[in-house]
Amino acid sequence: MLIKRSKKERQQLLLETIEENPFVTDEQLATQFGVSVQTIRLDRMELSIPELRERIKDVAERNLENEVKSLPINEVIGEIIDIELDERAISIFDVKEEHVFQRNGIARGHHLFAQANSLAVAVIDDELALTVRANVVFVKPVRAGDRVITKAIVRETNKEKNRTNIDVMSTVNNKLVFKGEFEMYRTKGVGEQHENSD
Amino acid sequence: MLIKRSKKERQQLLLETIEENPFVTDEQLATQFGVSVQTIRLDRMELSIPELRERIKDVAERNLENEVKSLPINEVIGEIIDIELDERAISIFDVKEEHVFQRNGIARGHHLFAQANSLAVAVIDDELALTVRANVVFVKPVRAGDRVITKAIVRETNKEKNRTNIDVMSTVNNKLVFKGEFEMYRTKGVGEQHENSD
DNA sequence: TCTATTTTTAGCACTTGGTACTAATACCAG
DNA sequence: CTGGTATTAGTACCAAGTGCTAAAAATAGA
Numbered sequence: 001m002l003i004k005r006s007k008k009e010r011q012q013l014l015l016e017t018i019e020e021n022p023f024v025t026d027e028q029l030a031t032q033f034g035v036s037v038q039t040i041r042l043d044r045m046e047l048s049i050p051e052l053r054e055r056i057k058d059v060a061e062r063n064l065e066n067e068v069k070s071l072p073i074n075e076v077i078g079e080i081i082d083i084e085l086d087e088r089a090i091s092i093f094d095v096k097e098e099h100v101f102q103r104n105g106i107a108r109g110h111h112l113f114a115q116a117n118s119l120a121v122a123v124i125d126d127e128l129a130l131t132v133r134a135n136v137v138f139v140k141p142v143r144a145g146d147r148v149i150t151k152a153i154v155r156e157t158n159k160e161k162n163r164t165n166i167d168v169m170s171t172v173n174n175k176l177v178f179k180g181e182f183e184m185y186r187t188k189g190v191g192e193q194h195e196n197s198d
Numbered sequence: 199m200l201i202k203r204s205k206k207e208r209q210q211l212l213l214e215t216i217e218e219n220p221f222v223t224d225e226q227l228a229t230q231f232g233v234s235v236q237t238i239r240l241d242r243m244e245l246s247i248p249e250l251r252e253r254i255k256d257v258a259e260r261n262l263e264n265e266v267k268s269l270p271i272n273e274v275i276g277e278i279i280d281i282e283l284d285e286r287a288i289s290i291f292d293v294k295e296e297h298v299f300q301r302n303g304i305a306r307g308h309h310l311f312a313q314a315n316s317l318a319v320a321v322i323d324d325e326l327a328l329t330v331r332a333n334v335v336f337v338k339p340v341r342a343g344d345r346v347i348t349k350a351i352v353r354e355t356n357k358e359k360n361r362t363n364i365d366v367m368s369t370v371n372n373k374l375v376f377k378g379e380f381e382m383y384r385t386k387g388v389g390e391q392h393e394n395s396d
Numbered sequence: 397t398c399t400a401t402t403t404t405t406a407g408c409a410c411t412t413g414g415t416a417c418t419a420a421t422a423c424c425a426g
Numbered sequence: 427c428t429g430g431t432a433t434t435a436g437t438a439c440c441a442a443g444t445g446c447t448a449a450a451a452a453t454a455g456a
Contacts, residue, residue, distance in 0.1 A: 007431090007432070007433095022258075023255075023258075023259075025412090025413065025414090026413075026414075027413085035433075035434090036433065036434050036435080037434090038433070038434055038435070038436095039432080039433055039434070041414085041415085042432085042433080045415095051413070051414055051415080052412095052413065052414075053251065053254075053412095053413070053414075053441090053442095054414095056251075056254055056255050056258045057221075057254055057258075059258035059261065059262060060220075060221075060254045060255075060257035060258040060261065062261070077308065101326075103325060103326060104326050106328060108315070108316075108319075109315050109319075109328070109329035109332070110275065110308060110311055110312035110315040110316065113308055113311050113312070113315065113332070114308035114311070114312065117306070117307050117308040117311065118306075118308065121306075121307075127301060128299075128301060128302050130304060130307070130336065130339065131307035131336050132335065132336055133333075133334065133335045133336065134307070134311075134332070134333070134334050134336075135331075135332070135333045135334075136331065136332045136333075136334075137330065137331045138328065138329050138330055138331065138332075141328065205402090205403070205404095223441090223442065223443090224442075224443075225442085233404075233405085234404065234405050234406080235405090236404070236405055236406070236407095237403080237404055237405070239443085239444085240403085240404080243444095249442070249443055249444080250441095250442065250443075251412090251413095251441095251442070251443075252443095397456100398455105398456095399454100399455085399456090400453100400454085400455080400456105401452100401453085401454075401455095402451100402452080402453070402454090403450100403451080403452070403453085404449100404450080404451070404452080405448100405449080405450070405451085406447100406448085406449075406450090407446100407447085407448085407449100408445105408446085408447090409444105409445090409446085410443105410444080410445085410446105411442100411443080411444075411445105412441100412442095412443090413440105413441095414439105414440080414441090415438100415439080415440075416437100416438085416439080416440105417436100417437085417438085417439105418435100418436085418437085419434100419435080419436085419437105420433100420434080420435075420436095421432100421433080421434070421435090422431100422432080422433070422434085423430100423431085423432075423433090424429105424430090424431085424432095425428100425429090425430090425431105426427100426428095426429095
C-alpha cells in the first residue's frame, strides 16, 4: 500500500530518488509515487530537475572529466620533466581542488609525499625500488592552484645493503614547501643494470 | 573540399571519431563525412556502434562506477572503524591491484603513507590539522589483497607550540608492515574545542 | 559497353522520453 | 459553497533514433 504523501514530502523524496539513481524515467517515478506522469513533470519543473536524457548526459560529461582525475591513482604522481637515472630527477605537480581540504584549502600531506615518493622511486635505475624509510617535513602549506616543483637528488648508495639515500625538495614559486630524505631499497647495485639502457 | 573516401576508410574514421567524441549525432557525422544520414546509420549498424543516447548512457554508467573508485582521492584513505578523538583511531585499507607496482605486485609506499597520514589527521580533534613532519619506515612489503589495519596513538601534545605527536602502526595479519611518527600542527589546543561535542 | 552488384540515398511509419500548453477535475480550507 | 491549490488528462510537437522498402547512383566484371 502506498501512503499518500504531501506534495512537499513527495518532492523531497523525488530529489533523493533521482539523486541516487539519475537513470529513472518519469513513468517509473509516477508508478513509484502513485501519481500521474504529469505530476512528476510538474514536480521536476518546480525543483528544476532536468529530464532523464539531460541527467544522463550530465553524468557522462561530469565523469569524462573525472576519468582524467582518477587516473593517477596507480601512476606516478606528478609529471617527470627531467631525469638522470641514479643522479637526479624533477617533477611537476599541479595542485587541484581535489587535493586540498575543503575546510582550509590546504593540500593534504599525502599528495606531496606521493609526488616525492614517486620521484624517488623513478630516479632509481633499477627494476625494483622500494621505500624503506622516509623522514619528511611539511615546511609551508600548499594550496589549490599551486605548481609544486620537486627535485630528487641521489645522495649515496650503500652497495652492500642495496640501499640508496635520496634527498627530495619541493618548492612553490621557489619557496621550499616540503623536504624529505628517502631511504630506498633496490634489487641490484648501481652499474649492474639490465643491458638495454636506451 | 571533401575528398571522397571509400566505405572502408569512412568507417574506420567513423570508429575513431565516435571513440574520441561519443556525443556526436548521426546528422553531424553525415555533414562531416559528406554523406547522408542513412549512410551513417548503415555504417553504425555494420560496425555495431550503438546510437547516440546509448553511447552517452554507457559513458554515464561506466563513470558512475568510477566515481566510487575515484572518490578516495580527496577523502580519507582507508575506512575508519574506531576513533577516540585525541586518543587513538583505527582504519582499514584493502590493497587492490591499482595500488601496487605492476612489476612486482608490491604496494606503492605512498598509499600506506596516505592511510597513516589520513588517520593522523582524523584523530586530531580540531578544525584544522596539518602534518608538519613525518618519519616513516616501510617494514615489510604489502601486496594486493592484503588488508592493512592501521592504528594511530596520540602520544603527546605541546600546547604552546600547537603540536601533537602521533605514532602510527600498520599491520597485515598482525605483522608490522609500516610504522611512523607524525608531528601534527593544530589551530586550537586540546580541550578548547568548539561547543557542540555530540 | 552493358550488366550485375554494391553502395548510397530517400521516404515513411513507429519509438522513447520527453516539452509546452490547455482544460478539466479533485481536494481542502475558510 | 466558493476559491485556490494540486492533480490529472489530452493534444501537438521535438530529437534522435530504429526498421523497413524502394529507388538511384556508383563501381566492377566480363
